[in-house]
Amino acid sequence: MSVTSVTSAASVMGGDERLPQPAAADIDLVTVLHALGDPVRLTLLLSYADDAEHSCDPRGLGLEHLHKSTVSHHMRVLREAGVTTTRVAGRNRFVRLRRADLDTRFPGLLDALLAAAATPA
Amino acid sequence: MSVTSVTSAASVMGGDERLPQPAAADIDLVTVLHALGDPVRLTLLLSYADDAEHSCDPRGLGLEHLHKSTVSHHMRVLREAGVTTTRVAGRNRFVRLRRADLDTRFPGLLDALLAAAATPA
DNA sequence: GGGATGGGTGGATGATTGTCAAACCATTCA
DNA sequence: TGAATGGTTTGACAATCATCCACCCATCCC
Numbered sequence: 001m002s003v004t005s006v007t008s009a010a011s012v013m014g015g016d017e018r019l020p021q022p023a024a025a026d027i028d029l030v031t032v033l034h035a036l037g038d039p040v041r042l043t044l045l046l047s048y049a050d051d052a053e054h055s056c057d058p059r060g061l062g063l064e065h066l067h068k069s070t071v072s073h074h075m076r077v078l079r080e081a082g083v084t085t086t087r088v089a090g091r092n093r094f095v096r097l098r099r100a101d102l103d104t105r106f107p108g109l110l111d112a113l114l115a116a117a118a119t120p121a
Numbered sequence: 122m123s124v125t126s127v128t129s130a131a132s133v134m135g136g137d138e139r140l141p142q143p144a145a146a147d148i149d150l151v152t153v154l155h156a157l158g159d160p161v162r163l164t165l166l167l168s169y170a171d172d173a174e175h176s177c178d179p180r181g182l183g184l185e186h187l188h189k190s191t192v193s194h195h196m197r198v199l200r201e202a203g204v205t206t207t208r209v210a211g212r213n214r215f216v217r218l219r220r221a222d223l224d225t226r227f228p229g230l231l232d233a234l235l236a237a238a239a240t241p242a
Numbered sequence: 243g244g245g246a247t248g249g250g251t252g253g254a255t256g257a258t259t260g261t262c263a264a265a266c267c268a269t270t271c272a
Numbered sequence: 273t274g275a276a277t278g279g280t281t282t283g284a285c286a287a288t289c290a291t292c293c294a295c296c297c298a299t300c301c302c
Contacts, residue, residue: 029237030160037155038290056249067292072250074290091248091299106237108229116150116227159260177279188262193280195260212269212278244302251296259288266281272274 019079019086019093024101027082032106035081036113040066040074045097046117048084053094140200140207140214145222148203153227156202157234161187162195166218167238169205174215 022028036042040063047061048054058064058071075095078084082101087094102110143149157163161184168182169175179185179192196216199205203222208215223231 028242029240030158030163033154033163034158037151037153037158039151040290042151042154066290068249069251069293070291076250091297093249106233106240108233109237112227112229112233116230119150119227121149161260187260189279190263190281191261197280212267214279245300246302247298247300249297249299252294254293255291257289257291259286261285261287263284264282267279268277269279270275270277272276 017088019088021079021085021098022082024082024098024105027101027105029106031081032083032102035077035083038074038077040071041078042117044074044078045083046114048095048097049114049118051097051099053087053096056093056095138209140209142200142206142219143203145203145219145226148222148226150227152202153204153223156198156204159195159198161192162199163238165195165199166204167235169216169218170235170239172218172220174208174217177214177216 036045043061043063044058056072056075058066063071075084075086079086079095082098082105084095085098087096097110099110157166164182164184165179177193177196179187184192196205196207200207200216203219203226205216206219208217218231220231
């Protein structure tokens with residue numbers, strides 16, 4: 001799973017930067033499915049379906065029982081799978097769904113997944 | 122993960138029977154994605170996309186390097202997730218995709234998955 | 243500067259998983 | 273009856289994973 005490197009000058013410059021993530025063409029289906037085959041990460045995906053930027057604070061998602069570092073771990077798995085992108089701004093990180101990249105790579109998959117995830121148990 | 126029981130009279134009667142599998146309404150998205158988040162099982166899924174019945178022999182699928190019992194294990198995971206159904210006939214088992222059940226439960230998902238899986242790396 | 247804040251890192255731990263090997267079981271066939 | 277066939281089960285083992293904890297790091301603000 002190759003991951004694009006990120007310039008360390010970001011912290012020097014203080015400008016917004018992206019955390020490492022695979023290029024759109026390198027997004028792998030098995031990796032994506034493995035990433036989403038977890039209840040916590042599927043919950044996160046559903047909350048990202050509004051295409052807005054989200055902080056790393058999972059309050060209001062029913063994930064309050066999890067440790068900070070556990071949520072951080074799950075968000076990294078999603079990002080390294082190519083599902084999300086993370087913008088660093090100051091001490092905040094803003095996570096957003098990579099909808100366009102996913103739609104290009106796997107047409108129809110994301111919509112079907114979101115619809116399925118929104119389905120009652 | 123509840124699994125419907127199967128009458129043990131099958132082996133006495135000698136009639137065709139289904140191996141245990143979840144009811145259509147009980148198919149769980151996380152379980153399905155977890156099942157498909159493995160290269161071997163995604164390969165199996167792709168080979169089942171023809172809606173035909175398949176024996177448990179994985180020859181011709183590029184899985185010749187795997188032990189019999191390993192393939193058997195992967196097929197059980199798919200069945201218990203609700204992805205496939207298995208008919209027992211004599212000493213043979215015939216595996217088929219549960220396309221109708223999956224389409225009903227998660228509209229569009231299977232087609233998108235199969236299209237994505239058929240995509241070149 | 244110094245505390246508070248948002249969040250990640252690294253280690254530890256218990257659970258799950260993928261794989262193989264060997265034994266097993268029911269069925270078919272000679 | 274005995275051997276071959278198709279497939280499962282059980283056990284073992286290494287690898288991965290989800291989780292927590294303690295600590296760290298950079299940024300923001302008083």
